[in-house]
Amino acid sequence: MKLEKEKHDRREKKKSRDREEDSELNGKHKPSSKMKQSDSRSGVCSFERTLSVSCEVLSNSSLMFMSSSSAGKCEAGDADTLEDVKVDPDERNDGRQESGSPEINNNSKEKTRSKSSKERHNHKEKSERTADARDSKQEGHRCESEAPVKMKKKRAKDEKSSEKHPSGKKRKKTSSEHEKNKKIKKDGDQEKKKKDEEADKWKWWEEGKSSDTQKWSSLEHKGPYFPPEYEPLPDNICFYYDGQPVKLRPATEEIATFYAKMLDHEYTSKEVFQNNFFSDWKEEMTKEEQKLIKTLSKCDFRQIHKYFVEKSEERKNMTKEEKQVLKEEASRLLEEYGYCLLDRHREKIGNFKLEPPGLFRGRGEHPKMGKLKKRIQPEDVTINCSQDSKIPEPPAGHRWKRVQHDNTVTWLASWLENIHGRPKYIMLNPSSKLKGEKDWQKYETARQLKTKVNSIRKQYRRDWKSREMKSRQRGVAIYFIDKLALRAGNEKDDESADTVGCCSLRVEHITLHRHLDGQEHVVEFDFLGKDSIRYYNKVPVEKQVFKNLKLFIKHKDPEDDLFDRITTVKLNKTLNESMPGLTAKVFRTFNASTTLQDQLNKLTTEDMTVEEKILSYNRANRAVAILCNHQRAAPKTFEKSMQLLQEKIQKKKEQIEEAKKELKEARKAHKDAPSDKSKKLLEKKEKAVQRLSEQLKKLQLQETDREENKVIALGTSKLNYLDPRISVAWCKKHQVPIEKIYNKTQRDKFAWAIDMTDENFQF
């Protein structure tokens, strides 16, 4: 309620301010006829994040803006009417410094570079999505697939020869050999299965682009898998109220178990969580239960909690056989529900299991945390499949909410979740054609931005000096989106956590510093972004941006919108006019992929070992993760595991010392009394020292990598922002096995890129 009122007040204030601000700009603003262009990224940009990462690449990542494409020099600030606003204690004088001349040098360099990159791009463009793509793909595919075939042949030969005794005579098989043979047979079966799967794989990327509106011609599936019904607690396990055991009816008890299972989680200590849970729980109670259970503080779930902890322990301690049974059951489920037939191809489904009931766990300070997520019934589910397909059967005694045959959408089933009343979907796995094609398209749009970005930057620079407030705000917002990879930032309702993106930034989220840490015109950002992850960054911006920001916050309260004249819709509309398909999020993809490409080019040299190259790759990846603010909680065992690793390193060093001593002795012995034996011993000791040194180096690289990765999540950017063709080309060029960069899931998702990319690909 309070939030709603605040929001309403803000809107009212915004309206009354609108006329005032525009008249101010129109009355006093004198547009300069001498306006020149400047690069948004040419200022020194040092990202001082809360992430304390000691990584050389970090400074590279912050500097990357300096080397990115630029568009000319901007003579800022002659067109404004600005008073000094109380922003920051040291933010008093109206600095008159102009952007420095090095930018001009950058420009000329950039022009040459962008020309060649354009040529490259044109050349590449031709080879994309055409028959040419097929050719280059086949080329790439040969490289990829030859090695495994050779390996398999070798293995098959080895297997064959292992049938025979070294003497050449056949001998009786022992029981352990039987086991071994069984294993070999099993491995062989698996290999055959793998081979079949490989052959079965649909290379949709060879078939040319499909329609944008019609997503499929035929779609058949089994419908969603429903989680098992609730199993009531055994009689000896009780819920206690006010010290007394109480037997709840199963529906009430089930909800109690949701809370009980979470007892050792921080959530249950939060008041909002407790209140939401208790009020939703009460609604599900019978009259009698409601009468008895009045307050959560008298509820005791500890016995139930203990019961589930024990059950979980039991599961962990199951025998191999028991675990195998479970595994088989899971793979049976996957086999039955986990795939669909899309245009006659078997495709993997992403989330075929319906979400089980439980308590809603929002991120950050979510006002709805603890609310009951109800069990989804077949009557809640809409099925989408083709008309002539076998319609999935609802569970016995039930019926579907609806069965539709809409081939303009990609989902197989949907339902409304009860927390926000929003639809949820069952969709295909990222390895599917529908997802893969869209992904490919996404990266192509980002590559297209490369050719347009200079003119877009010129335009937003012009907007910084526009007569219209909304154009200025839009210009600065796009600058932030481009320079800092901020998200668009839609308006949010009051029933979610208070997080923001670019367009929804409020005055309180920035602090302006005329001078800070030896830099000028520094904007300090501090806000909660998606998933309530904190974004903290101090960024030097161009003088005109700084001036505009002062103007935007003038006469505003901290909780007012910084960009009160623009919305994400309007911003995206403008972007779309500059380039069809361009939206705010394309900049994130574009900047992420560009950064990866630049960093890889910079950080990889041919004389590196594979391990060193991988460290370089991770550093490049990390630069992107920092740019996109992909954070993670430090692993709980981080300190401990680092300590172990350091101990290992120490031990290895001692081993090397020891080995060196032995080597010295062997040398002496060989010198004193040379013989074949002493020579062999010497060689052996030399090899030992060498081997240990290599092991030490590997451990040290591991240590650096882990330390630098403490609070940074690499996966998100790898999966969503980095054009996989960059990584594939890099692997091929530098002879790094693709498995070192992408795990199985990632290889499945990026099968299209692995198959079609050759080593010359540049983003």
Next chain:
DNA sequence: GTGACAACTTAGCAAATACGGA
């Protein structure tokens, strides 16, 4: 122009599984 809604992508956390050293 705006808001509601639908469809889709992006995101971090935690459980499950794989891996490697004793």
Next chain:
DNA sequence: TCCGTATTTGCTAAGTTGTCAC
């Protein structure tokens, strides 16, 4: 083989964007 740790996978929340009705 066991055990502890690292990596992968699954889950689902939380964003963005497009469309439609008013």
